[in-house]
Amino acid sequence: MKKVFSFLLIFPFLINQALAYGQTGHRVVGLVAEQHLSKKARKKVLQILANNSLAEVANYMDDVKSDHAYDHTHDWHWVTIPDSLKYEQTQKNPHGDVIMKIEEMVQSLKSGKLTAAQEQENLKFLVHLVGDLHQPLHVGSKDDMGGNNVKLQWFGQNSNLHRVWDSDIIEGKDLSYTELTAFLGEPDKAQIKNWQSTNVRAWATEMMIYRPQVYAIPADGKLGYRYSYDNFNTIQKLLLQGGIRLAGLLNEIYG
Numbered sequence: 001m002k003k004v005f006s007f008l009l010i011f012p013f014l015i016n017q018a019l020a021y022g023q024t025g026h027r028v029v030g031l032v033a034e035q036h037l038s039k040k041a042r043k044k045v046l047q048i049l050a051n052n053s054l055a056e057v058a059n060y061m062d063d064v065k066s067d068h069a070y071d072h073t074h075d076w077h078w079v080t081i082p083d084s085l086k087y088e089q090t091q092k093n094p095h096g097d098v099i100m101k102i103e104e105m106v107q108s109l110k111s112g113k114l115t116a117a118q119e120q121e122n123l124k125f126l127v128h129l130v131g132d133l134h135q136p137l138h139v140g141s142k143d144d145m146g147g148n149n150v151k152l153q154w155f156g157q158n159s160n161l162h163r164v165w166d167s168d169i170i171e172g173k174d175l176s177y178t179e180l181t182a183f184l185g186e187p188d189k190a191q192i193k194n195w196q197s198t199n200v201r202a203w204a205t206e207m208m209i210y211r212p213q214v215y216a217i218p219a220d221g222k223l224g225y226r227y228s229y230d231n232f233n234t235i236q237k238l239l240l241q242g243g244i245r246l247a248g249l250l251n252e253i254y255g
Helices: 002-015 022-035 038-046 060-066 070-075 098-111 116-134 161-172 177-184 189-196 200-209 227-255
Strands: 151-154 157-160
Touching: 002 227, 022 161, 022 177, 022 227, 038 116, 038 227, 060 070, 060 116, 060 177, 098 116, 098 200, 098 227, 116 200, 116 227, 151 161, 157 161, 157 200, 161 227, 177 227, 189 227
Parallel strands: none
Antiparallel strands: 151 157
16 A cells, blocks of 8 residues: 555656646537536536636646646546555545545535635636546556656657547547537437436546556557557547536536
């Protein structure tokens, strides 16, 4: 367990250098969520965000990382769950993690006890963290800083595994966030109900299933078309899931 905890302490310094799903991916999650809000929830969310869309605020939590006033939030973007353990069995990061903070924010937003400014910021954080949780390398297990230490080449350019999943694969498609959202398609009602029926901890467990796929990299560390082709459908599914589940949380809070 000491080894796991040392990972918890070191990981933030590198994770701060990577933006989960980059700006495009986070905006996709926000736009998908907005398309699946109830009428009541949509009206309330727009009011709280001063008529900004969920896509517009989706990257707020990354934007404020350079402000030292938000240093306490750096660890909230990720969680460590070794393969053999459940979240409940892990040693918790004393600074918080993505599961802990999503659960706390949902409860605080439900409480109705926040000031207008607090509610707006908590909502922005929630939008971002649900996106983070649906990037498999934000549910870490290995002592590689969530893939940041897995150095490789992406189409001949230096990169790392975390960056490949955050942005390299997505940006390689040269799509705007609205185009990518349109390409995701629309899940049927049964699928939406299924995705929204589970809780935050179950979502993290789902991300652990993708680990063999994520780490299936050649010995020479050279990634390109084949890795993108093998994984882009998964990324699309996870972006769609993240948006649908975010909508479910917001409908629960405000609908």
